[in-house]
Amino acid sequence: MRELFPDCRFPMATLTIQIGNYDSILGKSLYHGQSAELEEARKLVERSLKKIGGYVNTTADGDGSILKQVASRFQNPASG
DSSP states (O other), X not given: XXXXXXXXXXXXXXXXXXXXXXXXXXXXXXXXXXXXXXXXXXXHXXXXXXXXXXXXXXXXXXXXXXXXXXXXHHHSGGGO
């Protein structure tokens, strides 16, 4: 996404790590406190997505083609 938004200050690697942390917690056998850990991990991902989404929407300024490109990147992460 850097080529679409070179000025984005939010590191996408951070979001990738946060999602990985959530998946890691989710993949473990049930344990005491897992629910709370999942909730906190989910909140981190949601906050990051909100920051990225706000930046993308502001930068795209209604340009549907940009928004479609971003959506396709999240649906097919291997494409860029």
